[in-house]
Amino acid sequence: MASSSCKDICTLCQDDDVSSQAVTWCTECEVFLCIDCDNHHKKSRTSKYHKTVSTEDYHKLPSFMQEISSQCQEHYKKFELYCTFHACPCCVQCVTKHQKCQEMKSLSDILTNVKSSASVQQLEKDLKILKENFKEIVKFFKSRIDENNIQKIKAIEEIRLMRKSIDDYLNRLEQQILDDLESKHSKLISNMSTLLKQIEHRSAKIHKLQEEYFKMTQYATELQIYLGLSEIDKTTSEAAKYIENLESGDQLKGNSLDIKISTALQSILQDVKSFGDINITTSLSTVQIKAGQKKSSARFSSYCSLD
Numbered sequence: 001m002a003s004s005s006c007k008d009i010c011t012l013c014q015d016d017d018v019s020s021q022a023v024t025w026c027t028e029c030e031v032f033l034c035i036d037c038d039n040h041h042k043k044s045r046t047s048k049y050h051k052t053v054s055t056e057d058y059h060k061l062p063s064f065m066q067e068i069s070s071q072c073q074e075h076y077k078k079f080e081l082y083c084t085f086h087a088c089p090c091c092v093q094c095v096t097k098h099q100k101c102q103e104m105k106s107l108s109d110i111l112t113n114v115k116s117s118a119s120v121q122q123l124e125k126d127l128k129i130l131k132e133n134f135k136e137i138v139k140f141f142k143s144r145i146d147e148n149n150i151q152k153i154k155a156i157e158e159i160r161l162m163r164k165s166i167d168d169y170l171n172r173l174e175q176q177i178l179d180d181l182e183s184k185h186s187k188l189i190s191n192m193s194t195l196l197k198q199i200e201h202r203s204a205k206i207h208k209l210q211e212e213y214f215k216m217t218q219y220a221t222e223l224q225i226y227l228g229l230s231e232i233d234k235t236t237s238e239a240a241k242y243i244e245n246l247e248s249g250d251q252l253k254g255n256s257l258d259i260k261i262s263t264a265l266q267s268i269l270q271d272v273k274s275f276g277d278i279n280i281t282t283s284l285s286t287v288q289i290k291a292g293q294k295k296s297s298a299r300f301s302s303y304c305s306l307d
Helices: 011-015 035-043 094-098 107-111 118-163 169-219 222-248
Strands: 024-026 031-033 052-054 081-083 088-090 104-106 254-261 276-283
Touching: 011 031, 031 035, 081 094, 081 107, 088 094, 088 107, 088 222, 104 107, 107 222, 118 169, 118 222, 118 254, 169 222, 169 254, 169 276
Parallel strands: none
Antiparallel strands: 024 031, 024 052, 081 088, 081 104, 254 276
16 A cells, blocks of 8 residues: 655556656555546546545545555455455455355455444444543542642651651651651552553553544545454454453552551650551552453454464
8 A cells, every 4th residue: 555645646657757746546456646547547447436535535544544455465466255254355366275165255245334334333332431441540540649649748747746746866767757658659659650651651542543443434445444443453452451451450459658656656765666657558449440342352354364
């Protein structure tokens, strides 16, 4: 497939070392056409019924969709058949490898109403659910960071309030507890911030993928949609598995900073060896994760694999 550029050059003219600006893209020939070549293309018996799109609409397709070809990458022939056993399109030459496959169907029949198929509709729902789940998880981590920061402030206040009645002897112990607090708080916030960046990155990726999905359904050919859905499905499956792992692991459990002041400080200053303990307690997750369709394998296949 042709790659995106600021100025698309007519493929046919370029073969003759002439640079003519293209105005259309033929989805079947997979070439850019200038105005003159487009007119000839429409009049030719072999291509008069080919579907063409403007170069502007062509570049609205997601980049990975532009790379999808309607030709077999092994034999360089047009896909015309579909193997239901291997769930993949085939050219006429691929048939020799599918002699034991009982059902070979016309690819045009398979592509009929693909945009309105149940799998496409389910994929759209999965994208929406994933986006909402990431939004809730990001919201959760941001609120936990704010709450942990407040907990840190309260812990410091409690530590320093105790210090007022103990004076010099507690200076060293105070520093120990503050260092411990800072260390554990920094580790806690650092871990969550790192995870939050990963989650926000995945969330942005799903958001972008959702935008590309809508562009795909508007501007892509039926074959491009069918072959491109596997890429989207793979990404959404990975994202859903990522959320599932977050949910099943400890990441979505609330970590709290607690300070426990030693009661011995109030009576026996000489025997106190520690200002207190900084503990991180974990509570059950309060994040409401919406359930999407869980898949053990991809619903779409781009190319055959007979291995």
